[in-house]
Amino acid sequence: MFSSAYAGLDAEARRALDGVKCPSVERVQELAAGAAAGRTLTMAELAELLEIGRQEDSAEQFEALRAAVMGRWRQATGSTVRYVAPIYVSSHCVDECPYCNFSAARKDTVRHRLTESELAVELEAAMARDAHVVELVYATDPDLGVSEIAEHIQQAARAVDAGRDGAGVLLCTEYLTQRDYEFLREAGLQGIVQWDETLDEVAYMRWHGASPRKREFRLRMDNHDRALRAGVEVAAGALFGLADYRYDALMQVARARYIEAEYGRGPFVMGTARLKPIGGRELKFATSVGDLAYETALLVYKLAAPEAGRWLQTRETFAMNQRNLLDGDVFTYKCGDVQPGGYTQIQQAGVAGAQFGVNELERERVERDLAGEGLGIDYRWMKGARWAMKSDGKAREIDGERAASAR
Numbered sequence: 001m002f003s004s005a006y007a008g009l010d011a012e013a014r015r016a017l018d019g020v021k022c023p024s025v026e027r028v029q030e031l032a033a034g035a036a037a038g039r040t041l042t043m044a045e046l047a048e049l050l051e052i053g054r055q056e057d058s059a060e061q062f063e064a065l066r067a068a069v070m071g072r073w074r075q076a077t078g079s080t081v082r083y084v085a086p087i088y089v090s091s092h093c094v095d096e097c098p099y100c101n102f103s104a105a106r107k108d109t110v111r112h113r114l115t116e117s118e119l120a121v122e123l124e125a126a127m128a129r130d131a132h133v134v135e136l137v138y139a140t141d142p143d144l145g146v147s148e149i150a151e152h153i154q155q156a157a158r159a160v161d162a163g164r165d166g167a168g169v170l171l172c173t174e175y176l177t178q179r180d181y182e183f184l185r186e187a188g189l190q191g192i193v194q195w196d197e198t199l200d201e202v203a204y205m206r207w208h209g210a211s212p213r214k215r216e217f218r219l220r221m222d223n224h225d226r227a228l229r230a231g232v233e234v235a236a237g238a239l240f241g242l243a244d245y246r247y248d249a250l251m252q253v254a255r256a257r258y259i260e261a262e263y264g265r266g267p268f269v270m271g272t273a274r275l276k277p278i279g280g281r282e283l284k285f286a287t288s289v290g291d292l293a294y295e296t297a298l299l300v301y302k303l304a305a306p307e308a309g310r311w312l313q314t315r316e317t318f319a320m321n322q323r324n325l326l327d328g329d330v331f332t333y334k335c336g337d338v339q340p341g342g343y344t345q346i347q348q349a350g351v352a353g354a355q356f357g358v359n360e361l362e363r364e365r366v367e368r369d370l371a372g373e374g375l376g377i378d379y380r381w382m383k384g385a386r387w388a389m390k391s392d393g394k395a396r397e398i399d400g401e402r403a404a405s406a407r
Helices: 001-016 024-035 043-054 059-073 116-127 144-162 180-187 201-210 217-223 223-229 247-265 291-304 318-324 363-371 401-407
Strands: 080-081 085-090 133-138 169-170 191-193 233-239 269-271 309-312 375-378 385-391 395-397
Touching: 001 043, 001 247, 024 043, 024 059, 043 217, 043 247, 043 291, 059 291, 085 180, 116 144, 133 144, 144 169, 144 180, 144 247, 180 223, 191 223, 191 291, 201 217, 217 223, 223 233, 223 247, 233 247, 233 309, 247 291, 291 309, 291 318, 309 401, 375 401
Parallel strands: 080 375, 085 133, 133 169, 169 191, 191 233, 233 269, 269 309
Antiparallel strands: 385 395
């Protein structure tokens, strides 16, 4: 599993960052041309590009990098992004992440757990916007086990008609066992979404050491392996701002390449979240990631893992997303206010339990503005269960009929 490769990759990432210099414009163009020709950029080369985001006088280098990436993955017409509708099921949590409004330490957070009928209403509201790929999102809720989650997945799969015409169900929850994921796949699950927060173990424990579940760094690190071995797609990513963003970007690339090598397929998306205000309070951290650093990391992700889309979402402003979206990216412009009942305001009176600050928009405005940039939105993009594990641990493609039997 990834934990067995972690020490070596961690050391490689740290060596790459040790004394790294910001590249010249010519060097940026050289590296981008190499990537375009199919050469895999090394950790050290990616570290050079990431350094652009730390330098105030790197405008020319940034524009050279941006031009190279945009020229390959964003055309004047015909580019498409993939839509996901996150549906928050529970905000009850035992963990104590300081940057999250769902933290058990936050006693003033309004919490809710959707009932079956409420989940049905939320699903209906998301589908009214033509969203047929949904992500069920949970905090670490002690009163919801795998059986209850399976029932939610079955309900969502029926609602979106999962497996047909690009519809599907994703899951964001705490780490689970391989057997759990096999059980959830039987219920209709097609993929998991897990951001590692940070793969810097010291920083990770500083943020999560007080959390009874999330403090298990190694168990959580290997969650993508367990899902993949169960035949479930995975999304990987980091939460920029918990540690050096350059380190986390390099380690996410390392994880993506590890997954590809081990399972014959990479993550279908790379998460690009960064810390945002919670509960109306600004977060002031020494590791905060500015716009230049953030956009540089987005560009480096695409050069390093061209087959993976990047997930841009409502943590960021629409202007930020619009400026950076590329063909094949995953995009979310409405997240149900990142709280249970957020699409329909089930709680009615003062829904004060959002996980973090967001910038929610309506479909008409987004589609109009993106169309002006040559970008369309695909609401039905999730393929059915297309693969199973071979005895050697590699993934193999299977057709729809055999996929059903593989479940």
